[in-house]
Each structure stands twice: as structure tokens, then as C-alpha cells.
Amino acid sequence: MTTDVAPDYFKPEAGIFLATLLIVRDIDRSREYYERVFGATCVHESNPLILRFHNSYIIINVEGGPTDDKPMVQAKAPADSNTLSCAMNVRVTDIRSLYQEWKARGADFITEPKDHGTEIRCYLRDPDGYLIEVGQGL
Structure with a gap:
């Protein structure tokens, strides 16, 4: 689906909205994955x-050089998927069900969901190495 109208994240109902920006090497590969x-x-x-994910947005753009509003900033995908600098955190009500669903869709989880006392959580990586935490409070 494509729209020529700005998505509603550009005009948040309550005045503020937080979305996640990912810098990737291949925008088509990332789109297909998400x-x-x-x-x-x-x-x-x-x-x-821009992808809508439930009540959030994932903004995906390719690597690139500086722009007029950030003249000294280089946009780069993670160089090493084993070094954490940023991660998405997805909170769910049924982690075991979601784990099975996403695994069937091709997600490569690092471990199965693990109980940590106050929450159950597990992690996966996207094609560019971004770490994604999936958690369920107990």
C-alpha cells in the first residue's frame, strides 16, 4: 500500500509520538523482513x-552522508551485529505465541523466551544486525 498523504505519525494526536529510525544497507530487504x-x-x-507496526512506526532509510540539517553526521547501519548500541523493544502479552509465529515466518531468534523473574524475554536480529528484544511482563 502506498499513500501520497503524510502518515499520521507526522501529526500525532497528543502532540508527541516516538518512532524508530533504522539505517540499513538494503531498503527492499528490510521492508520484506519487517x-x-x-x-x-x-x-x-x-x-x-515508513512501516506501521501496531501503534508504532518503523522508519527505514539507507546509509548516506551528511544533510543540511545534520552536516557532520554519517548515517550507517551497524558495523557489527554483536555490538549493541541501539535496540528495538517490543512488549507483548503472549511471548511464546509470538515467538512461534515469528519463527515460522523466518525470524532467527538468538534463544527461546527465557524467564527472568519479572519478565520473559528473547532476542532476534534483523538483516542488518539490529537487535530486537521481545518481552512479556509477569
Whole structure:
């Protein structure tokens, strides 16, 4: 689905909305992954790609050089998927069900869900190495 109208995240109802920006090497590969595994839906095709994921948005753009509003900043995907600098955190009500669903869709989880006393959590990586935590409070 493509729209020429700005998605509603540009005009949040309560004045503020937080979305996640991911810098990736291959925008088509990332789109396919987040649509297939997460079930996200495209609301804006490019510059940047914007996917709606439940009540949030994943904004995806390719690597690039500085822009006029950030003249000294390089946009780069993670160089090493084993070094954590940023992670998405997805909170769910039934982690074991979601784990099975996303695993069937091709998600590569690091471990199965583990009980940590106050929450159950597990992690997976996207194609560019971004770490994604999936957790359920107890």
C-alpha cells in the first residue's frame, strides 16, 4: 500500500509520538523482513520507507552522508551485529505465541523466551544486525 498523504505519525494526536529510525544497507530487504516477520504494513514507500507496526512506526532509510540539517553526521547501519548500541523493544502479552509465529515466518531468534523473574524475554536480529528484544511482563 502506498499513500501520497503524510502518515499520521507526522501529526500525532497528543502532540508527541516516538518512532524508530533504522539505517540499513538494503531498503527492499528490510521492508520484506519487517512485513513478513513482524506483519508491518507500508504507509510510505521511500525517502524514507515508513512501516506501521501496531501503534508504532518503523522508519527505514539507507546509509548516506551528511544533510543540511545534520552536516557532520554519517548515517550507517551497524558495523557489527554483536555490538549493541541501539535496540528495538517490543512488549507483548503472549511471548511464546509470538515467538512461534515469528519463527515460522523466518525470524532467527538468538534463544527461546527465557524467564527472568519479572519478565520473559528473547532476542532476534534483523538483516542488518539490529537487535530486537521481545518481552512479556509477569
